[in-house]
Amino acid sequence: MSTDSKWSGFKYAMCNESMAELSWEEQCRIVKNAGYKGIEVAAFTFVKESVEEISPQKRKQMVSVIKDAGLECAGIHWLLAPPPEGLHFTTPDTAVRRKTVDYLDKLIDFCGDLGGPCMVFGSPNQRSTMGIPIEEAKKYFAEGNARVADHAQQRGVKILVEHLPKYATDVINTLEEALELAKQINHPAIQIVFDFHNAVDETEPFDVLLQKYYKNIEHVHIQEMDGKHLGTGTAASDYVKTFQTLKDLKYDKWISLEVFDFSPGGRKIAEESMSVLKQIEGKLL
Numbered sequence: 353m354s355t356d357s358k359w360s361g362f363k364y365a366m367c368n369e370s371m372a373e374l375s376w377e378e379q380c381r382i383v384k385n386a387g388y389k390g391i392e393v394a395a396f397t398f399v400k401e402s403v404e405e406i407s408p409q410k411r412k413q414m415v416s417v418i419k420d421a422g423l424e425c426a427g428i429h430w431l432l433a434p435p436p437e438g439l440h441f442t443t444p445d446t447a448v449r450r451k452t453v454d455y456l457d458k459l460i461d462f463c464g465d466l467g468g469p470c471m472v473f474g475s476p477n478q479r480s481t482m483g484i485p486i487e488e489a490k491k492y493f494a495e496g497n498a499r500v501a502d503h504a505q506q507r508g509v510k511i512l513v514e515h516l517p518k519y520a521t522d523v524i525n526t527l528e529e530a531l532e533l534a535k536q537i538n539h540p541a542i543q544i545v546f547d548f549h550n551a552v553d554e555t556e557p558f559d560v561l562l563q564k565y566y567k568n569i570e571h572v573h574i575q576e577m578d579g580k581h582l583g584t585g586t587a588a589s590d591y592v593k594t595f596q597t598l599k600d601l602k603y604d605k606w607i608s609l610e611v612f613d614f615s616p617g618g619r620k621i622a623e624e625s626m627s628v629l630k631q632i633e634g635k636l637l
Contacts, residue, residue, distance in 0.1 A: 365390030
C-alpha cells in the first residue's frame with residue numbers, strides 16, 4: 353500500500369484465460385484497448401505438459417509483446433491447474449507433494465521472467481484435504497510455501513494465499529485463515545489476496561475485511577459475485593463501499609478482473625467490465 357499522501361488511482365488488470373484461444377498479441381491488444389494497464393497470466397493456457405516448455409527466448413518475446421501493448425504483467429494465477437496433470441500440494445503422498453512444490457518453484461521463475469509481482473495461490477482441486485485432517489493439509493500447505501519463499505523473494509515475487517469458498521475446497525476459506533497461514537510461514541514473500549467472488553463465506557462486510565487485512569493484501573481479484581464479468585450483476589452498486597475503502601486506504605496494487613464464464617468472449621468481458629469499474633469510480637468521494 354502507498355504510504356505517500358498522493359495517490360495516483362486504481363491499476364486495473366485482466367486475467368488472460370478467457371482469451372486463451374487467441375494469440376498472445378491479440379490478448380494483450382484487447383486488454384489494452386479496453387483500458388487496462390496490466391495482464392495477469394494463467395500458465396496452463398500456454399503449455400501442453402509443463403511451464404518449462406516456455407523457453408527463455410519465448411518468455412522474452414512474451415514480455416516484449418506486453419511492453420509493446422503498453423501493459424505490465426500483473427502476476428500469474430491458477431498455479432496448479434492442469435496441465436501438468438497429477439499435482440497436489442497438500443497430499444500425504446510425499447513424492448507427489450515434492451513434485452508439486454518443485455513445479456511451484458518453476459512457476460516462480462516464469463512469473464519472475466515475465467516481471468510479475470505476485471502469484472495468486474488458488475488451485476482448489478490441488479489443495480483440498482483428500483481425506484486427511486484439515487490441520488494436516490494446512491501443515492503441508494505451509495511447508496511447501498516455506499520451501500519456495502526465499503526463491504520467490506530472490507525473483508521479486510510474492511506468493512499470495514487465496515481464500516476460496518467452501519464449495520470449492522476445504523482448505524482456507526476466509527481471509528483470517530489465509531493470513532493465519534501466511535503468518536505461520538512468517539516470510540515477507542508470502543502474503544494474501546482479496547477476491548470478491550471468493551468472499552462468500554466471510555461474515556463481515558467487504559469494506560470491514562479490507563480495513564482489517566489490507567496490510568497483507570497484495571492483490572485484488574474482481575468479478576460479479578457469481579463469477580461472471582462485471583455488468584452482468586449488481587457490482588456497479590454493491591461494490592462502491594468497498595472501492596471507497598480501497599481509495600481511502602490509497603490501495604496501489606493491482607485490481608485484476610478474473611471471470612469464470614468465458615462464453616461472452618474476451619473483448620466483451622474486458623469492455624463491459626471496464627465500463628462498470630468506471631461507473632464505480634464515478635460514485636466515489
